[in-house]
Amino acid sequence: MTAVTHNHRLRYAPTVEHDHTPSTDPVADDGHPRTVPSLADYLPAGDPEPDVILDRFLAWCTDAGFELYPAQEEALLEVMAGRHVILNTPTGSGKSLVALGLHFRALAWGERSFYTSPIKALASEKFFSLCDLFGPERVGMLT
Structure with missing residues (x-):
């Protein structure tokens, strides 16, 4: 198991002096709503190698306007290689x-993968978000 521990506030988080802040916010830097492409469109066909899956996911991140922090990059490399990660x-x-x-x-x-949440409102929010990204035919909910 790989543990990835970083304190972004001290080591990676942009400060006020930076010109650009990496954002996972649904609002783009210009103040307009960000249009995030469907992740389903990036799914590779067949039985893809981990590198292909990682490349496709990173392409989606770029197209969606996300800039990854170092801890995210490190964790994604481990996850795509099939390793267990604690972030x-x-x-x-x-x-x-x-x-x-x-x-x-x-x-x-x-x-199959599972997203768990201790709060029903968060579970509902993530459910609809995953439906938007992957298509409702690929997402289910258990309560």
């Missing part, structure tokens, strides 16, 4: 994007 970073540092990469990998390999 310990502060709130708002992009752990959900890494989880999305794991869901993407699972779908590419014809596997």
Whole structure:
């Protein structure tokens, strides 16, 4: 198991002096809503190698306007290689994007993945978000 622990607030988080802040916010830097392409369109066909899956997911991240933090990149490399990862970073540092990469990998390999949440409102929010990204035919909910 690989543990990826970074404190983005101290080491990676942009400060006020930076010109650009990597964002996972649904609002683009110009203030307009960000149009995020469907992740389903990036799923590779057949039985893809981990590198192909990673390349496709990173292409989606680029097309969606996401800039990855080093901890996200490191965790995604481990996840795509099939390793277990514990990602310990502060709130708002992009752990959900890494989880999305794991869901993407699972779908590419014809596997199932689960997203758990202690709060029903968050579970509902993630359910609809995953439906938007992967298509409702690929997402289910258990309560």
